[in-house]
Amino acid sequence: MTTKSRRGTRVTALAACALLAVSACGTTSENSQPGGQAGQQKECKGAGGKYTIGMSQANVAEPYRERMDDDIRKAAAAVPQFTVNFADAAQDNSKQVEQVDNFLTQQIDLLIISPNEATPLTAPVKRAIEKGVPVLVLDRKVDGEAYTSFIGADNVDIGRQAGRYFAEKLFPNGGKIAEIRGLAGSTPAKERGDGFRDGIKGKNIDIVATADGDWLRDRGQQQADAILKAHPDIQAIYSHNDPMGEGARIAAQNAGKNDLPITGIDGLPIESGGLKAVEAGRLSATLLYPTGGKEAIEAAKKILVDCQQVPKQQTLPTKLVTKENAAQVYAELNRG
Secondary structure, three states: OOHHHHHHHHHHHHHHHHHHHHHOOOOOOOOOOOOOOOOOOOOOOHHHOOEEEEEEEOOOOOHHHHHHHHHHHHHHOOOOOEEEEEEEOOOOHHHHHHHHHHHHHOOOOEEEEEOOOHHHHHHHHHHHHHOOOOEEEEOOOOOOOOOOEEEEEOHHHHHHHHHHHHHHHHOOOOEEEEEEEOOOOOHHHHHHHHHHHHHOOOOOEEEEEEEEOOOOHHHHHHHHHHHHHHOOOOOEEEEOOHHHHHHHHHHHHHOOOOOOOEEOOEOOOOOOOHHHHHHHOOOOEEEEOOOOHHHHHHHHHHHHOOOOOOOOEEEEOOOEEEOOOHHHHHHHHHHO
C-alpha cells in the first residue's frame, strides 16, 4: 500500500471514530449520559433497573435537616426502583468525607449531599463525579463546578429580603442590630450575611455585633445572651435560621427584652417550626427555605430512571412570612 493510500485509510478511520463518539450513548459528559459532568459515565439502565442512592447529611441536629431527610424518604417511597441509604455527619467534615467515600466503595448509583462545609467536601464530591456517579448538592454548595446539579434557594436573595424587611419595616429611620450567623464555612452563612448587608446598605442600620451560632438553637441562645450583655442597646437580632432565632428569644426574655424583634430563616411548616413561631409572635418574621428533598428525588428519577439530563442549578422559591400571613402560608404548605 502506498504512503498516500495509508494516509487516506487513517483519515477515514479517524472520521469514523469521531462519528461513533458523537453518536455513542452515555460515554462522556458531552454526550447523552444524564447528570454527568466529568469522568466515565455509567450506562443508564432506565425504568427496569434498581438503584441505590446515598444521602450524606451534614447533621440531623437541626429540624430543617430532619425535615429534608423526611422529604427525601417520602418522595423516594413513590419510586419503586429506589433505595436510599442515609448517613449523618454530625457537623464533622472528616466524618462526612469518610461517609461519602464509603458510599462510593459500596458502588451507589447516585449521591445526594448537603455538605457541612464547602471546601472540605469539594474533593469527595469530585471523586464521585470522576467515578461516574451523579451528584446532587442540596442547600449548601461545594467549591467549583464538579457536581451534577445544585438544588436550593438563593441565599443571597434571602438575606437581601431580610435586610429590606429591617430597613423598610422595622427601622426605616435606622437602628442598631446584632447578627447570629450560621456555621462558618458553610455557604448559606456567608451568602445570607452578604445579602443582608446589601439589603440594609445606605439605610443607617448598624450591625454592632456578630456571632456564629452554628445553626443550633442552644448555641444561638448562648451567643444572643453574650451579645445582649455586651450590647444592651441593640434593637433587633437577625438570625440566619429559625432555631437560633428561637434560642435568641429565650436570651432576650431572660434579659427582660420581651419585645425585641428577632427574625429567622427556614419557615418549616411543622408545629415546632418557624411559621408557628412567627404566628405566635416569638419571631417577627422568617423567610421560607425549602429543603429540596422532593426536588432531589425528582432529579434522581430523571437521571436514573428516565435517562434525562437535569439543570446544573435549580433555584427553589422563597417568601417573606410575617404575622399577617403566617397562618395562611402554613396551611398552604401543609395542603401541598
